[in-house]
Amino acid sequence: xxRCRVIAIxxxxxxxxxxxxxxxxxxxxxxxxxxxxQFPSKEVSESIDKxxxxxxxxxxxxxxxxxxxxxxxxxxxxxxKRETLLKRAKDVTSxxxxxxxxxxxxxxxxxxxxxxxxxxxxxxxxxxITYFSNELGEKTQVIAAISIKESQTNYVAMAGIGDVEILxxxxxRDVALLGAERNKTxxxxxxxxxxxxxxxxxxKWGDFVYVLSYPMHYKMLTRGIVSIPEDEDDFFxxxxxxxxxxxxxxxxxxxxxVPNFELVGMVSWVPAEKQNVLVPKSLINDSRYQIEAKYxxxxxxxxxxxxxxxxxxxxxIEAVKKVLRENRDLLIQSGYDYGxxxxxxx
Numbered sequence: 621x622x623r624c625r626v627i628a629i630x631x632x633x634x635x636x637x638x639x640x641x642x643x644x645x646x647x648x649x650x651x652x653x654x655x656x657x658q659f660p661s662k663e664v665s666e667s668i669d670k671x672x673x674x675x676x677x678x679x680x681x682x683x684x685x686x687x688x689x690x691x692x693x694x695x696x697x698x699x700x701k702r703e704t705l706l707k708r709a710k711d712v713t714s715x716x717x718x719x720x721x722x723x724x725x726x727x728x729x730x731x732x733x734x735x736x737x738x739x740x741x742x743x744x745x746x747x748x749i750t751y752f753s754n755e756l757g758e759k760t761q762v763i764a765a766i767s768i769k770e771s772q773t774n775y776v777a778m779a780g781i782g783d784v785e786i787l788x789x790x791x792x793r794d795v796a797l798l799g800a801e802r803n804k805t806x807x808x809x810x811x812x813x814x815x816x817x818x819x820x821x822x823x824k825w826g827d828f829v830y831v832l833s834y835p836m837h838y839k840m841l842t843r844g845i846v847s848i849p850e851d852e853d854d855f856f857x858x859x860x861x862x863x864x865x866x867x868x869x870x871x872x873x874x875x876x877x878v879p880n881f882e883l884v885g886m887v888s889w890v891p892a893e894k895q896n897v898l899v900p901k902s903l904i905n906d907s908r909y910q911i912e913a914k915y916x917x918x919x920x921x922x923x924x925x926x927x928x929x930x931x932x933x934x935x936x937i938e939a940v941k942k943v944l945r946e947n948r949d950l951l952i953q954s955g956y957d958y959g960x961x962x963x964x965x966x
Contacts (some may be wrong), residue, residue, distance in 0.1 A: 721738055
């Protein structure tokens with residue numbers, strides 16, 4: 621064996637030992653029993669595809685009747701009676717408000733389907749009161765319009781599911797449970813979320829997470845890292861870019877590598893700055909103005925939101941567990957199955 625050959629064998633041995641050591645160190649790092657703070661070393665597509673079958677788009681539509689009044693009548697809150705609404709209104713119109721977000725099937729049996737989502741997606745005010753302003757733009761006590769919710773429709777983008785009922789609404793924690801009947805045409809393309817509910821109190825700065833949701837009505841997967849996990853009991857922050865429809869999206873962490881996904885939270889909201897703008901007066905029945913047409917009518921003070929992307933507040937899985945436990949009797953009476961959440965009642 622010549623000298624060059626000996627050197628080559630030694631080098632190969634060193635490389636082999638180093639690779640083996642690195643692989644061993646990686647396995648040790650992924651087997652510490654804690655949530656992972658590094659990018660997954662294995663393919664995640666199969667697991668995400670399975671989880672995705674339990675995630676859907678939820679849409680809500682609330683219908684209102686609006687009673688508008690003349691400023692000179694000086695109607696105040698103390699004047700409000702049912703007969704006042706109709707008799708003293710200068711006109712009565714109708715409009716609707718809509719919201720969309722993400723919902724996840726967490727229970728599935730013959731009784732129906734149980735969905736987890738955000739409270740703010742399905743929660744609309746019963747009554748909306750608008751006041752006249754003075755010459756300085758400040759709100760007065762004189763009522764300009766009163767809008768009363770007459771009905772609300774909730775539905776999910778899944779074939780074989782009818783109307784969706786709001787079972788539990790916890791606005792403080794921003795958690796809602798929805799129920800729906802399961803009919804014969806319910807597709808096998810959908811399934812219940814059967815991964816373990818995690819423990820958000822074990823999250824640390826820099827832990828890696830996936831988020832699956834429906835921003836702008838598109839099913840999308842994104843990723844981020846956890847910040848300020850100890851800030852609040854019911855919330856923590858993630859540096860993900862979310863958009864309208866991302867609310868309710870599930871936040872998944874890995875414990876000791878793929879496929880050990882755990883549900884650690886649900887996207888709640890992103891920070892936004894509100895700005896006042898001048899807009900044309902609303903047309904009857906929410907009709908739209910003709911584009912490029914001249915406008916000389918009354919201008920109304922409106923409001924727009926500038927979303928601050930890259931910061932998302934997440935409802936912790938601990939908050940979800942609290943809501944489920946506090947409403948256990950109601951859930952039992954409803955007959956819905958809890959799927960992977962059944963163990964939290966033990």
